[in-house]
Amino acid sequence: MAEILSHTPYIDVEPVFESFEWYMKEHSERLCSYDLVIAALGIPALDLHLNEWVWMDTKRPPVLFAWLEPYGLGGHTLLTHVAGQPGRQRGCLECLYSRPIEGGPLENRAAFAAPGVNYGRDVLGCGASYLPFANLDAQRTAELAARLALRALREEADEATLLSWKSESASFKKAGYSVTPRFLAGQDARESHHFDFGRLDCPSCAPT
Numbered sequence: 001m002a003e004i005l006s007h008t009p010y011i012d013v014e015p016v017f018e019s020f021e022w023y024m025k026e027h028s029e030r031l032c033s034y035d036l037v038i039a040a041l042g043i044p045a046l047d048l049h050l051n052e053w054v055w056m057d058t059k060r061p062p063v064l065f066a067w068l069e070p071y072g073l074g075g076h077t078l079l080t081h082v083a084g085q086p087g088r089q090r091g092c093l094e095c096l097y098s099r100p101i102e103g104g105p106l107e108n109r110a111a112f113a114a115p116g117v118n119y120g121r122d123v124l125g126c127g128a129s130y131l132p133f134a135n136l137d138a139q140r141t142a143e144l145a146a147r148l149a150l151r152a153l154r155e156e157a158d159e160a161t162l163l164s165w166k167s168e169s170a171s172f173k174k175a176g177y178s179v180t181p182r183f184l185a186g187q188d189a190r191e192s193h194h195f196d197f198g199r200l201d202c203p204s205c206a207p208t
Helices: 002-007 020-026 028-033 044-054 135-153 170-174
Strands: 037-039 063-068 074-080 161-166 191-194
Touching (some): 020 028, 020 044, 037 044, 063 135, 135 161
Parallel strands (some): 037 063
Antiparallel strands (some): 074 161, 161 191
16 A cells, blocks of 8 residues: 555545455445456466456456466456446457466466466575566556556447557577467567457357
8 A cells, every 4th residue: 555655646445454355245335336446466266267257247346357477478357247338348358368278287278488387486495486577577567457447438449449569489498398379479569459369159258
Protein backbone atom coordinates (compact mmCIF):
# COMPACT_ATOMS: atom_id res chain seq x y z
CA MET A 1 0.00 0.00 0.00
CA ALA A 2 2.79 2.42 0.94
CA GLU A 3 4.60 1.72 -2.32
CA ILE A 4 1.51 2.40 -4.44
CA LEU A 5 0.52 5.55 -2.55
CA SER A 6 4.04 6.97 -2.76
CA HIS A 7 4.13 6.66 -6.56
CA THR A 8 0.51 7.22 -7.58
CA PRO A 9 -1.32 10.33 -6.33
CA TYR A 10 -5.08 10.85 -6.00
CA ILE A 11 -5.99 7.21 -5.33
CA ASP A 12 -7.24 5.18 -2.36
CA VAL A 13 -5.76 1.80 -1.42
CA GLU A 14 -7.36 -0.72 0.90
CA PRO A 15 -5.05 -3.65 1.72
CA VAL A 16 -6.57 -7.01 2.66
CA PHE A 17 -4.55 -9.16 5.06
CA GLU A 18 -6.04 -12.47 3.97
CA SER A 19 -5.56 -14.95 1.16
CA PHE A 20 -7.10 -14.25 -2.21
CA GLU A 21 -9.16 -17.46 -2.01
CA TRP A 22 -10.65 -16.28 1.29
CA TYR A 23 -11.50 -12.88 -0.20
CA MET A 24 -13.25 -14.45 -3.19
CA LYS A 25 -15.33 -16.63 -0.88
CA GLU A 26 -16.15 -14.11 1.85
CA HIS A 27 -16.42 -10.91 -0.24
CA SER A 28 -17.69 -12.12 -3.58
CA GLU A 29 -20.27 -9.32 -3.60
CA ARG A 30 -17.54 -6.68 -3.32
CA LEU A 31 -15.67 -8.15 -6.28
CA CYS A 32 -18.93 -8.02 -8.24
CA SER A 33 -19.18 -4.27 -7.56
CA TYR A 34 -15.83 -3.45 -9.18
CA ASP A 35 -15.57 -2.02 -12.70
CA LEU A 36 -12.52 -4.14 -13.42
CA VAL A 37 -10.42 -6.76 -11.63
CA ILE A 38 -6.69 -6.89 -12.46
CA ALA A 39 -4.91 -10.11 -11.52
CA ALA A 40 -1.11 -10.12 -11.58
CA LEU A 41 -0.71 -13.01 -9.18
CA GLY A 42 1.87 -15.13 -10.98
CA ILE A 43 0.03 -18.26 -9.81
CA PRO A 44 -1.81 -19.97 -12.71
CA ALA A 45 -4.02 -22.06 -10.42
CA LEU A 46 -5.39 -18.93 -8.70
CA ASP A 47 -5.78 -17.13 -12.02
CA LEU A 48 -7.82 -20.03 -13.42
CA HIS A 49 -9.93 -20.06 -10.25
CA LEU A 50 -10.68 -16.36 -10.70
CA ASN A 51 -11.42 -16.92 -14.38
CA GLU A 52 -13.93 -19.65 -13.51
CA TRP A 53 -15.52 -17.43 -10.85
CA VAL A 54 -16.09 -14.47 -13.19
CA TRP A 55 -17.66 -16.61 -15.90
CA MET A 56 -20.20 -18.10 -13.49
CA ASP A 57 -22.32 -14.91 -13.64
CA THR A 58 -22.76 -12.39 -16.46
CA LYS A 59 -23.10 -9.60 -13.86
CA ARG A 60 -19.53 -10.06 -12.68
CA PRO A 61 -16.93 -7.54 -13.95
CA PRO A 62 -14.28 -7.94 -16.65
CA VAL A 63 -10.96 -9.36 -15.50
CA LEU A 64 -7.50 -8.50 -16.81
CA PHE A 65 -4.77 -11.09 -16.26
CA ALA A 66 -1.07 -10.21 -16.53
CA TRP A 67 1.92 -12.54 -16.30
CA LEU A 68 5.60 -12.71 -17.23
CA GLU A 69 7.82 -15.13 -19.08
CA PRO A 70 11.07 -16.27 -17.41
CA TYR A 71 14.39 -14.50 -18.02
CA GLY A 72 12.80 -11.48 -19.71
CA LEU A 73 11.56 -13.47 -22.70
CA GLY A 74 8.24 -11.60 -22.74
CA GLY A 75 4.96 -10.81 -21.02
CA HIS A 76 1.24 -11.17 -21.57
CA THR A 77 -2.03 -9.44 -20.71
CA LEU A 78 -5.47 -10.94 -21.29
CA LEU A 79 -8.79 -9.13 -20.93
CA THR A 80 -11.83 -11.38 -20.54
CA HIS A 81 -15.54 -11.29 -19.62
CA VAL A 82 -15.98 -8.21 -21.80
CA ALA A 83 -19.48 -6.92 -22.53
CA GLY A 84 -20.53 -6.95 -26.17
CA GLN A 85 -23.31 -7.96 -28.51
CA PRO A 86 -24.82 -10.30 -27.55
CA GLY A 87 -23.75 -10.64 -23.91
CA ARG A 88 -20.27 -11.38 -22.65
CA GLN A 89 -17.80 -12.06 -25.44
CA ARG A 90 -16.32 -15.55 -25.55
CA GLY A 91 -12.59 -15.98 -24.91
CA CYS A 92 -10.99 -16.47 -21.49
CA LEU A 93 -7.87 -17.57 -19.66
CA GLU A 94 -8.92 -21.22 -19.64
CA CYS A 95 -9.14 -21.11 -23.46
CA LEU A 96 -5.35 -20.80 -23.50
CA TYR A 97 -4.78 -24.00 -21.53
CA SER A 98 -4.73 -27.45 -23.08
CA ARG A 99 -3.42 -30.89 -22.16
CA PRO A 100 -1.72 -32.23 -25.31
CA ILE A 101 -0.80 -35.48 -23.59
CA GLU A 102 -3.54 -37.27 -21.68
CA GLY A 103 -2.64 -37.24 -18.01
CA GLY A 104 0.16 -34.75 -18.66
CA PRO A 105 0.48 -31.17 -17.40
CA LEU A 106 -1.60 -28.25 -18.64
CA GLU A 107 0.17 -26.07 -21.20
CA ASN A 108 -0.44 -22.39 -21.94
CA ARG A 109 -0.79 -21.87 -25.71
CA ALA A 110 0.27 -18.21 -25.38
CA ALA A 111 3.61 -19.10 -23.78
CA PHE A 112 6.96 -18.20 -25.31
CA ALA A 113 9.04 -20.53 -23.08
CA ALA A 114 8.81 -24.24 -23.87
CA PRO A 115 6.56 -26.22 -21.47
CA GLY A 116 7.64 -29.01 -19.16
CA VAL A 117 10.65 -27.10 -17.79
CA ASN A 118 11.15 -25.74 -14.27
CA TYR A 119 12.45 -22.20 -14.78
CA GLY A 120 12.52 -21.36 -11.08
CA ARG A 121 15.70 -20.51 -9.19
CA ASP A 122 16.62 -21.38 -5.62
CA VAL A 123 19.56 -19.15 -4.68
CA LEU A 124 19.31 -19.72 -0.91
CA GLY A 125 19.07 -23.50 -0.96
CA CYS A 126 15.97 -23.44 1.23
CA GLY A 127 13.62 -25.02 -1.29
CA ALA A 128 11.81 -21.76 -2.09
CA SER A 129 12.18 -20.92 -5.78
CA TYR A 130 11.25 -17.86 -7.81
CA LEU A 131 10.77 -17.09 -11.49
CA PRO A 132 13.65 -14.87 -12.65
CA PHE A 133 12.78 -11.66 -14.47
CA ALA A 134 13.95 -8.04 -14.38
CA ASN A 135 12.17 -4.98 -13.05
CA LEU A 136 12.04 -3.57 -16.59
CA ASP A 137 10.17 -6.70 -17.73
CA ALA A 138 7.57 -6.15 -15.03
CA GLN A 139 7.26 -2.46 -15.97
CA ARG A 140 6.76 -3.27 -19.64
CA THR A 141 4.03 -5.78 -18.84
CA ALA A 142 2.43 -3.34 -16.38
CA GLU A 143 2.31 -0.65 -19.09
CA LEU A 144 0.65 -3.05 -21.51
CA ALA A 145 -1.84 -4.04 -18.80
CA ALA A 146 -2.55 -0.40 -17.88
CA ARG A 147 -3.34 0.56 -21.47
CA LEU A 148 -5.64 -2.43 -21.87
CA ALA A 149 -7.29 -1.64 -18.52
CA LEU A 150 -8.02 1.92 -19.68
CA ARG A 151 -9.65 0.58 -22.83
CA ALA A 152 -11.84 -1.66 -20.69
CA LEU A 153 -12.79 1.11 -18.25
CA ARG A 154 -13.64 3.47 -21.12
CA GLU A 155 -15.76 0.65 -22.62
CA GLU A 156 -13.67 0.78 -25.79
CA ALA A 157 -12.91 -2.97 -25.65
CA ASP A 158 -15.72 -5.05 -27.13
CA GLU A 159 -13.98 -8.42 -27.36
CA ALA A 160 -11.66 -10.64 -25.35
CA THR A 161 -8.11 -9.48 -26.01
CA LEU A 162 -4.71 -11.08 -25.62
CA LEU A 163 -1.66 -8.81 -25.97
CA SER A 164 1.90 -10.08 -25.71
CA TRP A 165 5.36 -8.54 -25.96
CA LYS A 166 8.59 -10.41 -26.52
CA SER A 167 12.28 -9.69 -26.25
CA GLU A 168 15.49 -11.14 -27.65
CA SER A 169 15.92 -14.86 -26.99
CA ALA A 170 19.72 -15.14 -27.24
CA SER A 171 20.40 -15.18 -23.48
CA PHE A 172 17.41 -17.45 -22.87
CA LYS A 173 18.67 -20.00 -25.43
CA LYS A 174 22.25 -19.64 -24.14
CA ALA A 175 20.99 -20.82 -20.76
CA GLY A 176 19.93 -24.04 -22.50
CA TYR A 177 16.21 -23.31 -22.86
CA SER A 178 13.93 -23.53 -25.89
CA VAL A 179 11.19 -21.22 -27.15
CA THR A 180 7.75 -22.17 -28.45
CA PRO A 181 6.46 -21.96 -32.04
CA ARG A 182 4.38 -18.93 -31.02
CA PHE A 183 7.53 -17.04 -30.10
CA LEU A 184 9.08 -17.89 -33.47
CA ALA A 185 5.97 -16.83 -35.41
CA GLY A 186 6.39 -13.23 -36.54
CA GLN A 187 9.78 -13.13 -34.88
CA ASP A 188 10.47 -9.53 -35.90
CA ALA A 189 7.29 -8.28 -34.19
CA ARG A 190 7.95 -7.14 -30.63
CA GLU A 191 4.27 -6.79 -29.75
CA SER A 192 1.70 -9.35 -30.81
CA HIS A 193 -2.03 -8.64 -31.05
CA HIS A 194 -3.68 -12.04 -30.92
CA PHE A 195 -7.46 -12.04 -30.64
CA ASP A 196 -8.51 -15.43 -31.97
CA PHE A 197 -7.72 -17.63 -28.97
CA GLY A 198 -11.22 -18.73 -27.85
CA ARG A 199 -12.05 -22.42 -27.71
CA LEU A 200 -15.49 -23.71 -28.64
CA ASP A 201 -15.08 -26.49 -26.07
CA CYS A 202 -13.93 -24.23 -23.22
CA PRO A 203 -15.68 -25.32 -19.98
CA SER A 204 -15.72 -21.74 -18.66
CA CYS A 205 -16.75 -19.37 -21.44
CA ALA A 206 -18.14 -21.51 -24.27
CA PRO A 207 -21.94 -21.56 -24.63
CA THR A 208 -23.62 -24.60 -23.16
